[in-house]
Amino acid sequence: MNQVNLQNQKPVADSDFKIIQDESLLELPEYIDKPEYVKRKSAGYGLMAVGWMLWMWLFLPLLTLVFWWFEGTVVYSQVMDQSQPMTSLSIMKLIFSIGIFICCLFVWASYNWMRFHGEDRRKAPENAQDEDLAKSFHVKASDIATMRASKNITLHYTDEGQLEHYKINS
Incomplete structure (x- = not known):
């Protein structure tokens, strides 16, 4: 297993790490659980x-008018005419x-289909170069190439979310 501490570029011993099986015991950075970030x-x-x-x-006034129209005639026929409700007519109005x-x-x-059919305004991002990734993570470009070539790596971050060191698992 290769491990590199990115701050002083020294190998890190396996004894410095312990594997935590219980996910509730993981020390996650503050920004993960804070929605304000x-x-x-x-x-x-x-x-x-x-x-x-x-x-x-748009829709609530229209919905209100429909309910008044639907229930208004039923209430009028029952209260004013004192007759039985005309259920078939009421059901037809509801349908x-x-x-x-x-x-x-x-x-x-x-309308939306005619306007947007066949259009995809989303653009795929450009491929990131090793130098750009290295600058973003504050590491060397050779470290990025090493991480990309490995199949299983463990990244360790500081509380501020910066990459501190990584471990290549074999």
Whole structure:
């Protein structure tokens, strides 16, 4: 097993490590369990808020009108006319309302399909070079080549999330 300490480039002995079987005992860096370290979460929350506002602005008034139309006639016929509810007519109105909502969804889906079909605006990232990775992880390019060539490695990070050293497992 080859192990290299990246800070002073000295080999690390196997006795410096112990294998922890219980995952609850692992010392994970602080940034993993803290959601406040997640970047651009305000953009996600903003997009979610805009979605809910559009939902309330577009569909809730329409849904309210449908429910008033559906239940209003039933209440009127039972209270004012004091007659039995016309269940077949009420059920037909409900089926009609559901059909209108389904048609609205199909129109929206068709519009999105026509607008975005065959387009993929996502671009694959460029291949990272060893020098770029080495600069990103603050290691030598030869270390990156060694890590890439190995089949099983263990990376050790500092509490700040910086790569401290690695161990190549055989």
